Amino acid sequence: MNTSEKLSAFYARLEELYRLRCVTGLLNWDQQVFMPPQASDFRAAQLESMGRLIHQRETENQFVDLVQGLFDQLETLNDDDKVNVLETHRAVERARKLPESFVAEQSKVCALSYSAWCVARPANDFKSVAPHLTKIVELARQEADLVGYAEHPYDALLDQYEPYARLSQIKPVLTRLGEKLSRLYPRIQEKIGVVAELHGEFAEEQQRRLCERIARDVGYDFERGRLDKTHHPFESSLGPRDVRITTRYSSSNYLSTVFTTLHETGHALYELGLPERHKGTPLGSAVSLGVHESQSRLWENIVGRSPQFSRYLHGLLGEIFPDEQKRTNAEQIWQQCNKVAPSLIRVEADEVTYSLHVVVRLVLEEQLISGALSVSELPGAWDQMYQRYLGISSPHHKDGVLQDVHWYGGMLGYFPTYALGNIYAGCIYEKALSDLPGLEHGFERGEFRPLLEWLRVQVHQHGMRHKPLTLVERICGHAVNEAPFLKYLADKFGCEQHD
Ligand code: ZN
Numbered sequence: 001m002n003t004s005e006k007l008s009a010f011y012a013r014l015e016e017l018y019r020l021r022c023v024t025g026l027l028n029w030d031q032q033v034f035m036p037p038q039a040s041d042f043r044a045a046q047l048e049s050m051g052r053l054i055h056q057r058e059t060e061n062q063f064v065d066l067v068q069g070l071f072d073q074l075e076t077l078n079d080d081d082k083v084n085v086l087e088t089h090r091a092v093e094r095a096r097k098l099p100e101s102f103v104a105e106q107s108k109v110c111a112l113s114y115s116a117w118c119v120a121r122p123a124n125d126f127k128s129v130a131p132h133l134t135k136i137v138e139l140a141r142q143e144a145d146l147v148g149y150a151e152h153p154y155d156a157l158l159d160q161y162e163p164y165a166r167l168s169q170i171k172p173v174l175t176r177l178g179e180k181l182s183r184l185y186p187r188i189q190e191k192i193g194v195v196a197e198l199h200g201e202f203a204e205e206q207q208r209r210l211c212e213r214i215a216r217d218v219g220y221d222f223e224r225g226r227l228d229k230t231h232h233p234f235e236s237s238l239g240p241r242d243v244r245i246t247t248r249y250s251s252s253n254y255l256s257t258v259f260t261t262l263h264e265t266g267h268a269l270y271e272l273g274l275p276e277r278h279k280g281t282p283l284g285s286a287v288s289l290g291v292h293e294s295q296s297r298l299w300e301n302i303v304g305r306s307p308q309f310s311r312y313l314h315g316l317l318g319e320i321f322p323d324e325q326k327r328t329n330a331e332q333i334w335q336q337c338n339k340v341a342p343s344l345i346r347v348e349a350d351e352v353t354y355s356l357h358v359v360v361r362l363v364l365e366e367q368l369i370s371g372a373l374s375v376s377e378l379p380g381a382w383d384q385m386y387q388r389y390l391g392i393s394s395p396h397h398k399d400g401v402l403q404d405v406h407w408y409g410g411m412l413g414y415f416p417t418y419a420l421g422n423i424y425a426g427c428i429y430e431k432a433l434s435d436l437p438g439l440e441h442g443f444e445r446g447e448f449r450p451l452l453e454w455l456r457v458q459v460h461q462h463g464m465r466h467k468p469l470t471l472v473e474r475i476c477g478h479a480v481n482e483a484p485f486l487k488y489l490a491d492k493f494g495c496e497q498h499d
Contacts, residue, residue, distance in 0.1 A: 006070055007081060011281070013063050014088065017054060018280030022238050024050045029236045033228045033246060059095055067092050080283055087282035087464050090163070097147045106143070109135050110410035117408035126379055126397040129408060134375045137368050140412045144369070154369045157413030161289045162420060164467040167366065174419055177482040178359035180497065182389045184486065185352045188340045188493045195335045200324060202254040210254065210320045211247060211261040214313075218299060219452040220245070220265050224272060233260050235267035235296075240279040243271045254321065255337050258313070259300055266299030267292060269452060273460025281463075288468035289414070291459065293421025294428060301351045301422075302429050302488065303451070308443035310334035315446075340493075342390040344399045351422075352489055353390060358419035360385040361404075365412055424468075426485025427476040428459065 071089040113132035120129040144153035152167045230246040237243050245264040250256045278284030286292050310333040317325035340350045346357035367373035382401040383393040394400035458475050472480050490497045
């Protein structure tokens with residue numbers, strides 16, 4: 001085969017894999033949105049078959065050789081093909097280094113551990129999942145050895161979620177963020193004082209209308225997406241013109257629904273902004289979970305929790321919840337969506353203290369992987385870290401070390417991406433404000449397009465063309481660090497930072 005024949009075979013296989021992954025996505029989406037309960041066994045079997053089919057098609061010798069052949073002649077390819085071959089080669093190499101027997105063992109251990117966690121968390125029973133977690137940590141260490149790493153075994157795990165990132169780059173930034181936030185949040189908390197609780201009953205149908213209106217205003221396209229209801233909201237990309245979002249409704253707190261929806265809308269805007277001509281290839285794919293999270297958090301927190309957005313939202317209430325509009329005002333809405341206080345549960349944490357939950361997990365994960373901490377010592381270490389960063393600790397494991405599914409489902413190295421999302425969003429938004437001065441004033445009038453258009457050019461259209469850290473550095477013009485995010489918080493709440 002000559003190069004152009006090789007490339008067309010390569011792209012044909014990527015297209016096929018993309019279609020198969022979208023089918024899997026659709027099965028998953030339906031499982032969480034519409035599927036009747038008794039269909040779950042057959043759906044699990046369908047998903048298993050799809051998983052096996054995809055794995056076969058992506059690890060088939062012929063395809064692996066094709067990718068390797070193109071990789072060996074990388075310098076002869078044009079820029080677009082280079083990126084697509086390089087990133088596909090990286091993924092294929094990683095998969096090739098993990099023997100089938102290891103992958104089978106790992107998925108069995110993770111499935112058992114997940115089931116054990118589902119029982120253990122409500123029962124507050126860490127001891128019963130500890131042996132499962134011990135095995136997971138062991139396998140994660142083996143995985144790191146098998147795939148290889150330059151500096152720290154943790155890098156090999158992190159790489160699955162934040163490609164190319166190294167512990168030595170992100171840990172100093174995240175721990176500095178942790179130290180500074182733990183000094184900043186008490187001052188913000190004091191400044192805000194006591195906030196009036198939100199009262200009332202908010203009908204689901206009206207909340208749905210409100211969320212659809214907001215999603216549409218920020219630029220989500222209902223011709224290429226839809227909004228449905230689920231237990232654990234998520235965004236799902238099912239094709240080049242099919243990017244769906246889900247939300248959950250709280251009858252007593254419409255604000256919580258609004259922010260959940262805005263978060264998922266942020267993810268969807270990124271997916272919809274990826275270049276359609278490159279769909280199914282690395283150039284048409286999101287670059288990392290950290291950058292994905294920067295987009296959701298930028299819309300949810302930096303835009304959604306701004307005073308200008310509160311005024312816009314107060315205006316919308318007139319059409320949808322007229323009684324609530326009379327009861328409240330924009331200032332009060334701003335206060336209600338900007339409460340700051342240390343808390344035990346990560347997913348319920350506010351914008352300021354959220355990253356502290358992540359720093360705790362990163363430090364503990366690193367120690368588990370390096371062997372400095374054993375699983376039996378984990379609950380004690382968890383409590384100590386919560387005391388240190390948030391000044392509180394949980395009397396129960398279910399709200400402590402058992403609260404997140406990640407470790408028990410085998411996802412070690414995932415957590416940092418949540419806080420990286422905040423850090424990236426701080427860097428990106430600082431540049432957006434300097435490029436588009438006064439940008440935030442448009443939010444009050446529901447004008448979000450200038451920001452979306454800017455993000456499309458700066459972030460979305462690049463796909464995986466640059467490494468995640470490089471992408472953010474190219475945008476903000478300096479090394480990625482915590483300062484812009486901290487400055488944004490300090491300015492927003494009118495607190496000076498003392499270091
Ligand atoms: Zn998210």
